[in-house]
Amino acid sequence: MLLWQKMMIGLARSESVTRRMQNSRYMARFARRFVGGRDGAEGLERAKTLREQNLSASLFYLGEYVADPQEIATTRRALSDAAKGLGASGLDVHLSVDPTQLGAMLSWETCRENVTALAREVADHAGNGRDVLMLDMEDSSVTEPTLDLYHFLRNEGLPAAVTVQAYLHRTPGDLARLVADGAMVRLVKGAFAESGKVAVTGRHDRDEAYRKAVVTLLSPKARERGVYPVFGTHDHRMVAFAEHVAATNGWRRDQWEVEMLLGVRSAYQRELAARGVAVRLYLPFGRDWWPYSIRRVGENPKNLGFVFRSMAGG
Ligand code: FAD
Secondary structure, eight states: OHHHHHHHHHHHHOHHHHHHHHTOHHHHHHHHHHOOBSSHHHHHHHHHHHHHTTEEEEEEESOOSOOOHHHHHHHHHHHHHHHHHHHHHTOOEEEEEOGGGTTTTTOHHHHHHHHHHHHHHHHHHOSSSOOEEEEOOOOGGGHHHHHHHHHHHHHTTOOEEEEEETTBTTHHHHHHHHHHTTOEEEEEOOOSOOOTTTBOOSHHHHHHHHHHHHHHHTSHHHHHHTOEEEEEOOOHHHHHHHHHHHHHTTOOGGGOEEEEETTSSHHHHHHHHHTTOOEEEEEEESSOOHHHHHHHHHHOGGGHHHHHHHHTTO
């Protein structure tokens, strides 16, 4: 599996493969499985079709760890266009951003200016008042400034939420502060190769850390404070655990939700939505779709079938 994943990461990083794939008419069909569209307007259109299936969306502009000012400006414009479309769409949409897409590689000051301006646009255009700017969480070198950024936005009265990684040793302390703040928190296991100094490393310990964080976010205290937990996981055991804790502590179905990636465990997403669990899908958009999509194949070889079917035009 590791070798397979490495091969797919190699394909994701190859510039010539990326160029060929992104220009291929057939491969665009494959992209549709994992990617919402080429721009914010297409992403919002896709979000509307998901709404018909009782699924909400979290739009994400493809790209991470960007150091080129021009590319940062392009990202900013694309997200801004998406934010401006929120009101007209009438949907409940989150706008997900990585701080390193919006200037953190240059300076946190630049990042803060970009993210604050974007959060203001979300606030100005939010149709039903439920749209928020969700900060994704990247590697542990940026955990502290990302949390600071979140608290800054909240102090400004802006509609912001933040992602927390269960695997980090520091997370119980961060969650205590976020619970006191009545925050919207997206809880994920954590996707970066961190050392044992900053994170638990084994699968079992990672799952245990996730369960502990679920208990904190679904505690009676968190409910009183107005916390809104978003469980970012495809792991049915974690979702079942969250459902159990939520029911035990008297949380209503509209007070928490589950978020998964578009195209990953789609049948399970529909099954959860059908039995009343609020489900949101992470909906990436942008022209740079190949690296993101082929990484999803790396995570699950079954998705290779979609590549071949797309190439065959079937
Ligand atoms: P895993 O640990 O991957 O899987 C556990 C079990 O779930 C598997 O053994 C299997 O039984 C089942 N399962 C999982 N996937 C499948 C599948 N495709 N088919 C069948 N069964 C399956 N990470 C960050 O570090 N920062 C972020 O900001 C961030 N944002 C995220 C946002 C969203 C919406 C999501 C879904 C993930 C995000 N992640 C983020 C990634 C996250 O940290 C995990 O690395 C990733 O979600 C894999 O962990 P998992 O909980 O989904 O389950």
